[in-house]
Amino acid sequence: MHPLDAADPLAHYRDRFVGSPGLVAYLDGNSLGRPLTASIERVEAFLREEWGGRLIRGWDEGWMQLPLALGDELGRVALGAAPGQVAIADSTTVSLYKLIRAALDARPGRTEIVIDRDNFPTDRYLVEGIARDRGLTVRWVETPHDGGVTPELVAPVLGEQTALLVLSSVAYRSAWFADIPAITALAHDAGALVLWDLCHSAGVVATPLDDWGVDLAVGCGYKYLNGGPGAPAFLYVRSDLQAELRQPIQGWLGSASPFEMGQGYEPAPGIRGFLSGTPPMVGMQAMRDMVALIDEAGLEAVRAKSVALTEHAIALVDDVLPDARLASPRDAARRGGHITIDHPRFAELMPRLWERGVVPDFRRPDGIRLGLSPLSTSFAELEAGVGMIAELLRG
The missing domain is CATH 3.90.1150.10 (Aspartate Aminotransferase, domain 1)
Known part of the structure; x- marks a missing residue:
């Protein structure tokens, strides 16, 4: 050895x-x-005993709550987030889209989005597309090849027109770990919100979101969280922002009374209001094991x-x-x-x-x-x- x-x-x-x-x-x-190995056993048991054995009764026996229960566990173990602020849902792309749109709506009259040129392509493409659709300006942060965003690079592009910053906690190429609390504080001083992409930090680098005053965050479930290819993403919305922000994909599961099937959309209170469609039950199973393993270690x-x-x-x-x-x-x-x-x-x-x-x-x-x-x-x-x-x- x-x-x-x-x-x-x-x-x-x-x-x-x-x-x-x-x-x-x-x-x-x-x-x-x-x-x-535990995930193979868990998924097989889910297929045989829960899906196969309980069938649609599973929705009343824990499935409906799993996106929030697992979100709370992930928040406790790896994100420094108190209960009621993390949910497992959708893909990273869809979750980013929801929170970008919601954040921009919460800063009406502001015309600029800040992002760095070396951010992951999905983040950049979403920002460019949403800015184009809404007539907004993208302000680019230029970063070094072996580095990433810093307070010194971000400060000059902030101003009274800044609505939102979309940045990564750890740069996907260089592995630069951003000074999240300092950059978040700069954005708040400018009256802007910040959305942090945690895909390359969740489960391997501590990011105490509550302590650092983070507004919004998104991350995937298949890297250090070992949920498998196509595993669902997670999103974080700070508790005091949840009533202010309204996400744009108004699916049945995020409504106040999903099984009423009524006319008109009324969002559910709290983090559930940021969900949209049916929970990805199979996709969450392997994540449960890895979150538990990180907690154990x-x-x-x-x-x-x-x-x-x-x-x-x-x-x-x-x-x-x-x-x-x-x-x-x-x-x-x-x-x-x-x-x-x-x-x-x-x-x-x-x-x-x-x-x-x-x-x-x-x-x-x-x-x-x-x-x-x-x-x-x-x-x-x-x-x-x-x-x-x-x-x-x-x-």
Whole structure:
């Protein structure tokens, strides 16, 4: 066993994940988390006993409440959110759309949305489309290749016309961890709201949303929350904003009396009013197991191992990949759970890496992203993966 794995207090959790035959190193856990063995058992039991056994009676036996119950649990375990502010619903894209529209409506007369050019494409495309439809102006924050949004970069684009900032807690490419409380405070000083995309931080980096005064947040369920491909997203709406904001997708489940089927839409009070359609029951099952596992391990311990993994990854890159460029922060306090390294030959290497059982991610134009999910990634696995990259570059 690798000495760092032998000393790792979380190493035993790797045994709870489903193995992949022929895999040497899975370094893409920040894109799609590995499934838990417990989730296979839970989903099968759900299909046989709840869906198959109880059929439509399940809606009265807990299904209807699961989006809010699991949201509260996720909020407690990983988001620093008190009950009644997090719900599991829809995709990240749909949840972002809802909250962008709701936030803009809550700031009438303001004409500008702020977003950075290196934000995830979905976030940028949504902002551009909504701005076009509403005749608003997009104000762009220019960020460095190996960095991300900072208070110093954001402050100059804020003003009396700023309605909303849409930013990521951890940059999807560079892994830059934004100063969320400082940027949020700047936005509030300008009278604007902020919507934080937590896709690359939820479950691996603490983001105490309540303590930091965050307005709105969205995140996916299939990265560090290991809900599987297409797992539902989550949304957070600070409690004092819930009565002020009204989301635009007025589906039956977000109404005050869903089973009345009455005329006219009246939103349900609280976070339920931000739901739209039927809960994704199957899609939530695996998330339940991973939230419970993070709770068992402790988010602080998960973050400590994440830092140790990324620190070791950087040391390995410096040692065996001297021609590669680190495109992520060296300061652990400003780094999320992955690192990106650039090299002009990385695009040609990717198919050969996958053939050899090493699975990182590629980000154009020339970046390999090493996604290190703390509860399922070992130090030995990391070394094997980086070693294979070095070997192929020499060949």
